[in-house]
Amino acid sequence: MSSVDLSLQQAVHTLYEDHHGWLCGWLRKRLGCHHHAADLAQDTFIRVLTQRKTFELREPRAYLSTIARSLMIDMFRRRAVEQAYLDTLANLPEPVALSPETRSLIIETLMEIDRLLDGLGERTREIFLMAQLDGLSYVEIGRRLDVSVTTVKKHAVRALTHCLLLIED
Numbered sequence: 001m002s003s004v005d006l007s008l009q010q011a012v013h014t015l016y017e018d019h020h021g022w023l024c025g026w027l028r029k030r031l032g033c034h035h036h037a038a039d040l041a042q043d044t045f046i047r048v049l050t051q052r053k054t055f056e057l058r059e060p061r062a063y064l065s066t067i068a069r070s071l072m073i074d075m076f077r078r079r080a081v082e083q084a085y086l087d088t089l090a091n092l093p094e095p096v097a098l099s100p101e102t103r104s105l106i107i108e109t110l111m112e113i114d115r116l117l118d119g120l121g122e123r124t125r126e127i128f129l130m131a132q133l134d135g136l137s138y139v140e141i142g143r144r145l146d147v148s149v150t151t152v153k154k155h156a157v158r159a160l161t162h163c164l165l166l167i168e169d
Helices: 003-031 034-051 060-090 100-118 122-132 138-145 149-168
Strands: none
Touching: 003 034, 003 060, 034 060, 060 100, 100 122, 100 149, 122 138, 122 149, 138 149
């Protein structure tokens, strides 16, 4: 093992040792659950390990809490999507039996759609959903929102372009 590798390994060890307990406590206060806090703390350090090439941080706790906050938001968003999906299933006339794998794939797909739509402005997202989910024509959307068909088309193009660019990445 080279001296650079050893130095990097020591820096990671020190970062983890010095701040893991603090991060778990910080997350526990926000989540109210020791187990979720421990999981998110581990996920935070995994994100640090996979995204950084150096571990010399001036403000390590600020850096770690920023990553942990982002992961926490992702977790809450995923729970909300999953709960909405389960509520929808519960309201279906006949119970639908899905395998855990199928359910997981559906939730992952819903999360990806949520991420795609999250980057759109409110009006653009509304027009996109009215066209895609409600099947409304641009004329009908314009009438409902009291905007011109040209405006509806511009927002629709913006939404589709946004989604296509994100899918390509």
